[in-house]
Amino acid sequence: xxxxxxxxxRTRFAPSPTGYLHIGGARxxxxxxxxxxxxxxxxxxxxxxxxxxxxxxxxxxxxxEDLRWLGLGWDEGPGLGGPRGPYRQxxxxxxxxxxxxxxxxxxxxxxxxxTPGELDAMRxxxxxxxxxxxxxxxxxRPSAADADRARAEGRPxxxxxxxxxxxxxxxxxxxxxxxxxxxxxEDFVILKSNGWPTYHFAVVVDxxxxxxxxxxxxxxxxxxxxxxxxxxxxxxxxxxxxxHLPLVFNLDGSKMSKRDKEKDVAGGRPPRExxxxxxxxxxxxxxxxxxxxxxxxxxxxxxxxxxxREEMIELFSIEGITKTSGRFDREKLLAFNTDxxxxxxxxxxxxxxxxxxxxxxxxxSGLDEAALAAALDACRGLRTFRDVDVKIGPxxxxxxxxxFDPDSVRKxxxxxxxxxxxxxxxxLPSVAAAEPWTAERIDALxxxxxxxxxxxxxxxxxxxxxxxxxxTISPAIGQTLVLAGRERTLARLRxxxxxxxxx
Numbered sequence: 077x078x079x080x081x082x083x084x085x086r087t088r089f090a091p092s093p094t095g096y097l098h099i100g101g102a103r104x105x106x107x108x109x110x111x112x113x114x115x116x117x118x119x120x121x122x123x124x125x126x127x128x129x130x131x132x133x134x135x136x137x138x139x140x141e142d143l144r145w146l147g148l149g150w151d152e153g154p155g156l157g158g159p160r161g162p163y164r165q166x167x168x169x170x171x172x173x174x175x176x177x178x179x180x181x182x183x184x185x186x187x188x189x190x191t192p193g194e195l196d197a198m199r200x201x202x203x204x205x206x207x208x209x210x211x212x213x214x215x216x217r218p219s220a221a222d223a224d225r226a227r228a229e230g231r232p233x234x235x236x237x238x239x240x241x242x243x244x245x246x247x248x249x250x251x252x253x254x255x256x257x258x259x260x261x262e263d264f265v266i267l268k269s270n271g272w273p274t275y276h277f278a279v280v281v282d283x284x285x286x287x288x289x290x291x292x293x294x295x296x297x298x299x300x301x302x303x304x305x306x307x308x309x310x311x312x313x314x315x316x317x318x319x320h321l322p323l324v325f326n327l328d329g330s331k332m333s334k335r336d337k338e339k340d341v342a343g344g345r346p347p348r349e350x351x352x353x354x355x356x357x358x359x360x361x362x363x364x365x366x367x368x369x370x371x372x373x374x375x376x377x378x379x380x381x382x383x384x385r386e387e388m389i390e391l392f393s394i395e396g397i398t399k400t401s402g403r404f405d406r407e408k409l410l411a412f413n414t415d416x417x418x419x420x421x422x423x424x425x426x427x428x429x430x431x432x433x434x435x436x437x438x439x440x441s442g443l444d445e446a447a448l449a450a451a452l453d454a455c456r457g458l459r460t461f462r463d464v465d466v467k468i469g470p471x472x473x474x475x476x477x478x479x480f481d482p483d484s485v486r487k488x489x490x491x492x493x494x495x496x497x498x499x500x501x502x503x504l505p506s507v508a509a510a511e512p513w514t515a516e517r518i519d520a521l522x523x524x525x526x527x528x529x530x531x532x533x534x535x536x537x538x539x540x541x542x543x544x545x546x547x548t549i550s551p552a553i554g555q556t557l558v559l560a561g562r563e564r565t566l567a568r569l570r571x572x573x574x575x576x577x578x579x
Contacts, residue, residue: 085117086289089143089150090279092124093135096351097142099404100294100324100332103369107321108292109148110370110392120286121153123164124279126272136164142352145431146362147385152286160286165278172273175281175311176235176266184310185266186217189226189233210262213238232269237277237307239263244302249319249394251295256302264303276303284313292394295320295401319394322373323401332404348406357435359461360409361428364416368409372402382415414459425452432461439472440464451559454551470545471560475567480546480575488538488548489576496539497576502529503536504569513562515554522553543572 087108091101112119121143123136140154152158162168179185188211190198202209218226223233244256266277273281283291298320308315324332337347337354349355355365367383370376375398376383376391383391417425426448433441438461440451455464470478489496503525510521522536537553544565550556557565 084289085112085115086120086287087112087117087292088120088122088283088286088288089148090122090124090282091139092127092130093139094127094130094132095135095334096353097139098332098334098351099349099355099365099369102142102146102148102352102365103324103372104293104321105143105148106146106366106370107374107392107397108290110388111290111292111394112151113389114392117289118151119148120158120160120288121150121163122282122286123154124275125164125166126275126278128166128272138353142356145356146352146366148366165273165282168278168282169272171285172267172278172281173271176273176277179237179266179310180220180235182310183217183238185235185237186214186263187220187223187226187233188214188218188236188265189223189231191231210259211236211264213263234265234269235267236263237266237303237310239303239306240309244305246298246301246305246318248298249317250322250397251298251320251399254298254301261302261306266307276300277307280304280307280311280313283316284308284311288316290317290319290394292319292321295323319397322398324369324372324404325401327403327405329403353435356432359429359432359436359463359465360413361416361420363420364409364413367416368412372404373398373400382412410459414457417458417460418456422449422452429461429464436462436465438465439469443472447559450555454555454559467549468545468551468556468559470547471550471556471564475564475571478544478546478568480542481548484542484546484548488542489572494576495535496542497573499531499536499539500543500569500573503540504566504573507557507569508566510562513558515552515558517554518557519552519554540569544568 089101089105089108091097091105097105109119111117121140123139125131125136136154143150150156152160153163157163176185180187198211199209217238226233239261241258243258244261246254246256248254264276265274267273282288301318301320305315307313326332326336330336332350334350336350340347347354349358349360352365356362363385366385367381367388370383370388370392371381374392375396376388377396380387380391420428426445429448429452430441432438440448443451451464451468452458455467458464458467489500503522506521506525507518510517522533522540525531526533526536533553538548540553541548541550541556544550544556544560551559560568
């Protein structure tokens with residue numbers, strides 16, 4: 077195999093298709109992507125799908141879609157190919173099995189065939205002696221013939237690495253040197269009884285074959301790294317540069333877990349966004365997400381926060397990564413997103429909204445470009461696209477789907493002997509005759525109505541809002557009626573009057 081030119085940076089992001097892309101995983105992908113882009117190298121996507129029992133259908137497609145949505149395209153990987161593929165581990169089984177055979181032939185690995193029950197008994201015995209369990213290497217290593225007999229007896233036959241009895245030092249670019257004493261790493265399984273590789277084995281074999289120069293991954297993987305160093309030594313692999321990234325925690329110091337959503341639902345609260353898909357469906361802009369997560373555990377220096385993609389690439393360095401865990405401040409992210417939405421060109425805002433509308437089944441999803449532009453203009457100052465649905469979504473659902481908020485009906489329409497209904501009844505002829513149907517003309521018409529009847533603007537605008545949306549929330553009243561259109565406005569005013577017995 078031709079090796080990458082000296083100095084070429086090759087990073088990888090290697091998710092398992094067991095669910096949506098976690099926001100912490102997205103941060104890991106971003107740091108690998110930034111390092112590769114900063115040094116003119118390559119960013120590789122590898123799907124680690126050897127845990128067949130946990131894999132979910134189409135999860136890899138969703139992972140890739142979310143990476144693309146974030147703008148983290150890869151140079152080699154599924155869908156693109158490349159000279160070191162295939163890039164799904166399930167398609168690389170021959171390579172793992174041949175590598176295991178090499179280790180067996182060299183005496184660096186051996187067969188083992190304890191049953192789960194026997195292993196449990198060994199762990200229980202160690203616990204009874206108040207000692208940590210370490211798998212005990214047999215005095216005589218089983219032969220291939222022994223393994224065949226064990227299989228014939230129905231026993232699970234695995235391959236274990238013969239871990240050298242030595243000190244392992246992880247030279248970590250973030251944490252510094254981390255030392256593991258001799259005997260801390262037991263002889264671990266590299267090939268399972270079903271012939272599939274374990275995570276540790278596949279990772280090392282693939283990182284070598286794909287010529288990965290830098291491994292940036294979460295600190296929770298640090299305890300795995302001595303196993304990888306042992307494998308690299310036995311296989312004669314190069315050792316990539318390791319950088320274990322600080323974890324992403326909630327503000328209260330708890331780990332950001334997908335179980336947070338389950339806890340929220342159980343507690344009667346709206347589920348928090350945890351996965352990239354959650355934030356996407358909640359109406360966040362990918363530009364804001366990327367800028368925000370880049371600052372969790374990395375500092376560009378100079379107290380800078382708002383960064384373009386190009387600035388992140390120019391400033392990114394492993395030296396800027398912190399050792400301490402990062403905190404996910406949702407209020408700060410919301411502020412970031414508000415600023416990005418305000419600064420986005422109109423065409424970019426419409427493009428991003430259409431992506432949200434498709435995922436969230438927004439009532440605005442069918443609007444043409446002109447109508448959508450008007451809708452978004454009416455919602456300037458939005459924090460997320462979900463605000464748009466809250467503010468004007470009811471204007472675009474079928475009339476029969478508009479539900480009336482009881483408090484709004486009582487306080488705005490029924491109060492003072494049905495004063496709100498009376499206002500709508502008096503206003504309807506003027507609205508029906510409004511010409512042209514513009515926000516300016518409608519606003520002028522309502523001002524004239526207020527002057528004639530000695531009413532305040534809220535006494536007229538609020539009943540109209542409730543009639544059109546079922547609630548008291550909408551843009552400026554002229555904009556609201558223009559967005560609804562003449563036909564829908566008149567139909568809903570009449571429907572509301574009919575509801576109040578005023579037809």
